[in-house]
Amino acid sequence: MWHDAALVAGKDLRIEMRSRVALWQVVPFAVLVLLLLSFAIGPSASPLRHAAPGIFWIAVLFSTVLAVQRSVSIESGDGTRDGLRLSGIDPAGIFLGKAAAIALQLAVLQVVLWAGVTFLFDVRVHSVWLAVTASLLATVGLACAGVLYGALSAGLRVRDTLLPLLVLPVLAPILLAGTKAWQAAVSTNANGGAGWLRILIPFAVIYLVVGIALYGPLQEAA
Amino acid sequence: MNAVTPSARPRWLDIVGLLGVIAMGFTVWLGLWITPPDVVQGNLARMLYIHPPIATVALYWAGGVALAGSLLYLWPRTRSLFWDRLAASAVEVGAVFAALTLVTGSLWGRPAWGTWWTWDARLTSTALLLLLELGYLALRRVPTDPDKRARRSAVAAILVAIDVPIVHFSVNWWQTLHQTGSIVDAGFQIKDVHGSMAWTFFLGFLAFTLLFVWLLGVRYRIETVQDQVGELELEVSLSERWSEGGELVGAGTPGIPTAPRGSS
Numbered sequence: 001m002w003h004d005a006a007l008v009a010g011k012d013l014r015i016e017m018r019s020r021v022a023l024w025q026v027v028p029f030a031v032l033v034l035l036l037l038s039f040a041i042g043p044s045a046s047p048l049r050h051a052a053p054g055i056f057w058i059a060v061l062f063s064t065v066l067a068v069q070r071s072v073s074i075e076s077g078d079g080t081r082d083g084l085r086l087s088g089i090d091p092a093g094i095f096l097g098k099a100a101a102i103a104l105q106l107a108v109l110q111v112v113l114w115a116g117v118t119f120l121f122d123v124r125v126h127s128v129w130l131a132v133t134a135s136l137l138a139t140v141g142l143a144c145a146g147v148l149y150g151a152l153s154a155g156l157r158v159r160d161t162l163l164p165l166l167v168l169p170v171l172a173p174i175l176l177a178g179t180k181a182w183q184a185a186v187s188t189n190a191n192g193g194a195g196w197l198r199i200l201i202p203f204a205v206i207y208l209v210v211g212i213a214l215y216g217p218l219q220e221a222a
Numbered sequence: 223m224n225a226v227t228p229s230a231r232p233r234w235l236d237i238v239g240l241l242g243v244i245a246m247g248f249t250v251w252l253g254l255w256i257t258p259p260d261v262v263q264g265n266l267a268r269m270l271y272i273h274p275p276i277a278t279v280a281l282y283w284a285g286g287v288a289l290a291g292s293l294l295y296l297w298p299r300t301r302s303l304f305w306d307r308l309a310a311s312a313v314e315v316g317a318v319f320a321a322l323t324l325v326t327g328s329l330w331g332r333p334a335w336g337t338w339w340t341w342d343a344r345l346t347s348t349a350l351l352l353l354l355e356l357g358y359l360a361l362r363r364v365p366t367d368p369d370k371r372a373r374r375s376a377v378a379a380i381l382v383a384i385d386v387p388i389v390h391f392s393v394n395w396w397q398t399l400h401q402t403g404s405i406v407d408a409g410f411q412i413k414d415v416h417g418s419m420a421w422t423f424f425l426g427f428l429a430f431t432l433l434f435v436w437l438l439g440v441r442y443r444i445e446t447v448q449d450q451v452g453e454l455e456l457e458v459s460l461s462e463r464w465s466e467g468g469e470l471v472g473a474g475t476p477g478i479p480t481a482p483r484g485s486s
Contacts, residue, residue, distance in 0.1 A: 148381070152374055156364050165360055169353040170381065206384060214377045217296055221373035 001096065004089045008097025013104065015074055022105045026066045030109055033059040034116050045122065052121040053182035056113055057175050060142070063109055064171065065164050067102050068146040072154050072163075081155070081219075091216035095147060099211065103143035110135050127185045130193045134181035137200035138174045144207035145170050151218045173199055235439040242432035249429045252422040260419075269330040271422050275430040277323040281351075283434050284316025285386040292376035292383075303449070306372035309379050310362055311441035315434060317355040323348060343396035347389040354382040368449060 016022050037055045042048050075081045084094060114131075117123050125131045149167040153159045177199035184193025253271040260267030291309030294300040327345065328338045339345065358378045362371065393400050 148377075152361065152378055152381075156366065158364055162360060162364065166357040166378070169350055169357060172350060210381065210384070214296075214380065217373055218377050221370040221377075 001090045001093045004093025005096035005100060008089065008094050009100040009104075010097075012071065012074065012098060012101035016101070016105065021070055022067060022109075026063050026070070026105070027109055027112055029066060030059045030063040030113055031116055033062055034113065034120065038120060048121045049123055052117050052123045053186060054175075054179045055121075056117050056182060057138075057178045059113055060106065060110060060138075060178070061168065061171050061175055064102075064106060064142045064146050065167060067105055067109075068150040068167065069160060069163060071098055071102055071147065072150040072159065075154065085219055091219050092212040094219070095144075095151075095211045095215035098150075099140075099143040099147045099208075102146055103139050106139045106142060107136075110139070123186050125182075125185050126188055127193070130197075131182055131185040134178055134185070134193070134197060134200060137197060137204050138178045140204040141174050141200060141207055142171060144204065144211045148207060148211045148214065148218075151215060173203055177203075231443065232439070235436065235443075238432055238439065239436040242429060242436050245425060245429035245432055249422060249426045252418065252425060257418045257422050263334065266330060266334055267419075269326060271426040272430070273323070273326040273330060274423075275426040276319055276326060277348075278427065279430050279434045280316055280319035280323045280348075281386055281389055283431065284312045284319060285383055287312035287438065288316060288379045289383040289386075292379040295372055295376045296380075303368060303372060306368075306375060307442055307445040307449075308438070310375060311438050311445055313355050313358050313379060313382065314441055315437045317352060317359065318437075319430075319434070320348060320352040320355060324352065342400045343392040344389060344400040347385060347392045351382070351385045351389055354385055358382055368452075 034055060037051070037058060038048055041051050041055075075084065114125075118125075146167060149163060149170065153163045153166060156162060177196040181193045181196040181200070184191070184196070249271060253268050257268070257271075259265050288309045291305040291312060295302070295305040295309065324345070327348075331340070332338050358375065361378050362375050364371075366374075
């Protein structure tokens with residue numbers, strides 16, 4: 001399973017290295033969301049600084065939808081999905097591989113967004129460990145839930161409009177917990193933040209386990 | 223071509239519906255006229271005869287049937303479209319009850335809490351449940367092959383069901399505004415409700431449970447008939463294509479038989 005996962009993740013990342021879709025479309029989109037929300041809230045500095053964690057996570061969430069759509073669409077042409085299914089690769093391995101590829105892209109994206117938030121809103125993260133832990137846990141959850149819902153909508157003609165409706169309510173707990181953890185991390189008093197990790201941890205674990213268990217049946221429905 | 227002749231509505235469904243109407247009538251009568259106002263809440267407490275039952279149906283009955291149906295469909299030994307249709311019906315009825323839960327809770331919350339809506343853990347997770355159920359229904363409406371649709375739907379329903387325990391435990395985990403369970407507390411100990419109020423409360427549960435079973439049965443039948451209609455439409459259009467082809471061929475070269483109807 002792990003070997004298969006590494007193969008699939010390597011394939012997805014290699015496609016990304018060559019096509020640069022995430023780099024030239026998803027990352028600029030995330031920065032755009034950052035700017036648009038600042039237009040809606042700004043321009044005075046205090047409300048922007050207060051809203052910065054929320055803006056950050058909204059940008060991450062929307063970008064996740066794009067990243068998942070991209071991840072599904074690279075399997076959609078030329079009978080790729082059938083090829084993958086016939087290759088004998090463990091479905092759980094495919095799930096883990098695709099999730100790992102998305103997680104890596106999201107992690108890079110968050111570094112960019114972190115820089116953007118620091119630069120645009122003058123927000124300083126005081127407890128770095130809390131912000132990083134929250135981001136890593138959230139990334140695992142986002143990637144697993146995203147890949148699962150991507151597979152759910154794969155092969156449907158209405159995939160592009162259906163996926164956001166399906167996946168965004170599911171990701172809402174991450175938006176909530178991620179934002180709260182980050183609010184604590186940027187404030188001088190990070191005490192309340194660790195409690196929100198207790199939402200992010202089960203979220204990541206549940207979608208990881210459910211994904212490994214259900215990706216097989218889903219693949220046959222595509 | 224035969225007209226659609228669905229099997230007759232089963233008799234037990236009519237009986238359940240009738241019992242539901244009777245129980246609902248008694249609940250209304252007891253709840254509005256017979257029971258006294260509550261010591262603390264006054265007449266507001268009457269909402270408790272319907273809000274917890276509706277929420278119970280939305281969460282446990284609908285969620286339970288949807289989860290069980292989906293798991294039984296995915297399990298190869300019990301795979302049958304019966305479970306798929308049952309689960310789908312449960313989610314749809316559950317969505318209606320989840321919406322009703324939010325509406326009745328909101329009507330109660332305005333005088334009791336002073337607001338229609340608050341970002342309380344249970345309210346928020348219930349609203350999320352409704353959105354997840356709407357997503358499931360949107361997924362289900364996408365036309366594809368019934369078996370593929372069933373498989374996708376089953377996975378989606380299991381994912382929706384993850385929210386059910388969150389709604390259940392939300393009042394104990396976060397302790398925001400919404401009170402904890404009405405009948406059982408966190409340790410599943412039965413709480414005290416007395417006299418006519420207890421009876422009305424109990425009857426409310428019975429009435430809404432019967433209503434749920436009835437709606438589930440009716441919705442299941444519609445689901446079955448819809449699938450039958452889909453198959454018939456396919457058959458009709460196939461045989462029309464065949465006969466068109468047959469006429470074209472037959473006009474040029476007499477004697478070539480037309481293809482049999484309904485073959486594919």
